[in-house]
Amino acid sequence: MSTTTPVLEGRDLTKHFWVKKGRGPLARRVPVNAVDRVSVRLDAGKVTAVVGESGAGKTTVARLLARIIKPDAGQVLLDGRPAPSGRPRSYAAQVQMVFQDPFASLNPVHRVRHHLIRPLQIHHMANGGVDAAVADLLRRVSLKPPDNFTGKFPYELSGGQRQRVAIARALAVRPRVLIADEPVSMLDVSIRLGVLNLLADLRDKEKLAILYVTHDIASARYLADTIVVMYAGQLVESASSVSLTDSPAHPYTQLLLAAAPDPDRTEPPHIEDRGAPPSLSAPPSGCRFHPRCPFAMDICKRQVPPSITVSPGHTAACWLHVDPAQRQASENGLLVTAGEPLHKESKKR
Ligand SMILES: Nc1ncnc2c1ncn2[C@@H]1O[C@H](COP(=O)(O)OP(=O)(O)O)[C@@H](O)[C@H]1O
Ligand code: SF4
Ligand SMILES: [Mg+2]
Missing domain, CATH: 3.40.50.300 (P-loop containing nucleotide triphosphate hydrolases)
Known part of the structure; x- marks a missing residue:
């Protein structure tokens, strides 16, 4: 150990x-x-x-x-x-958490971009521009190209893609x-x-x-x-x-x-x-x-x-x-x- x-x-x-x-x-x-x-x-x-x-x-x-x-x-x-x-x-x-049910942890009325922008703004993490930060997060969880995902609602994603968005959101605050x-x-x-x-x-x-x-x-x-x-x-x-x-x-x-x-x-x-x-x-x-x-x-x-x-x-x-x-x-x-x-x-x- x-x-x-x-x-x-x-x-x-x-x-x-x-x-x-x-x-x-x-x-x-x-x-x-x-x-x-x-x-x-x-x-x-x-x-x-x-x-x-x-x-x-x-x-x-x-x-x-x-x-x-x-x-x-x-x-x-x-x-x-x-x-x-x-x-x-x-x-x-x-210390960030990712939960079992990505559908429950994402707000169904908001697009992917919104879910990722909020933590970036709350924690002042998007100095180089919010859109660039969102794209970077999506790339880090292998949702590529990012433009295909930013405008989507949670119900438009597969379960795996939703969990990747939840992980990206957790990563937003570094x-x-x-x-x-x-x-x-x-x-x-x-x-x-x-x-x-x-x-x-x-x-x-x-x-x-x-x-x-x-x-x-x-x-x-x-x-x-x-x-x-x-x-x-x-x-x-x-x-x-x-x-x-x-x-x-x-x-x-x-x-x-x-x-x-x-x-x-x-x-x-x-x-x-x-x-x-x-x-x-x-x-x-x-x-x-x-x-x-x-x-x-x-x-x-x-x-x-x-x-x-x-x-x-x-x-x-x-x-x-x-x-x-x-x-x-x-x-x-x-x-x-x-x-x-x-x-x-x-x-x-
Ligand atoms: N908020 C709570 N109120 C009452 N009992 C709880 C609460 N959270 C967990 N428990 C009880 O604590 C025990 C452990 O639960 P939990 O930590 O969820 O286990 P696991 O994640 O391994 O399934 C269970 O008996 C569960 O019913
Ligand atoms: S009852 Fe518990 S302590 Fe006894 S042999 Fe089984 S695991 Fe080990
Ligand atoms: Mg449990």
Whole structure:
């Protein structure tokens, strides 16, 4: 793992949402522990993927890093310094978001040119002339020739072209960080690769630090330099993309990979066959994955697994990687492991 200061870093991020449960006089508000002590770093010229099933807390992590919502605990650091509170313009200019649904994120009554001019004007970014700046943005997202696109309405574009416009709009303020939340999951399979390649280009040519949020571990393997896997609000495994996908250390990551599309397999297994993710208002005790884990042991039900470095830069929060003698000692209360933060090792990176 890199020893340089990350452009953007989330440390021990924790977020609860309060939701109403029940009806009438019995209704009460209960906390949903959407994100629990998650640490993640974004480096210039690198893509970090956050992978997990629906409800794992991925979007909440993305929104916390973008400062759209406030953490209950933990910190967001920009260039190693605490990020300003809220999302002031100076922060928004550096950290931009791209959302899942490009149709919803573009105003249907405005043409492409309008969508791109607004951020340029708000952030005073078009010194060389607005039209030239708009054309440059469209070229950077491979919408060429730009004149073919500036006058179009969102409905006149394909899904992929719309997402490229949304990315161009994010680029208008010259951000250093792009947070892309499931940016291809609503696009036709045939055009996903093009948008992923655009993100790879922005990483390589413009040295953007990119957070790529996805439920699809195969696309994370294709695009990302580093992958962090989330399960039920917690970070369960983190490693370089190659190490994580070639040698997954956490049973949940193994399950995700086993369920990923594989051209050599005729009947892909369904991850749902092993049950559904738990409710985050009453998550399972110990390892949150234990009700679905094929390797669950007694200790898994009782004690939170510590984060173990399984190889350099590769951590997994799983009792399987704890020496059996230490596991036994922990069961007997001789070692303090219960409740230890899952990101213990990530602090050392
Ligand atoms: N604004 C909110 N209010 C209440 N609960 C929320 C809110 N946003 C997210 N959640 C809950 O937090 C959990 C994590 O959600 P989310 O971050 O959207 O997961 P993912 O993006 O991985 O699907 C889910 O249980 C979801 O229902
Ligand atoms: S800690 Fe136990 S239940 Fe959790 S993933 Fe590891 S073996 Fe499975
Ligand atoms: Mg989401």
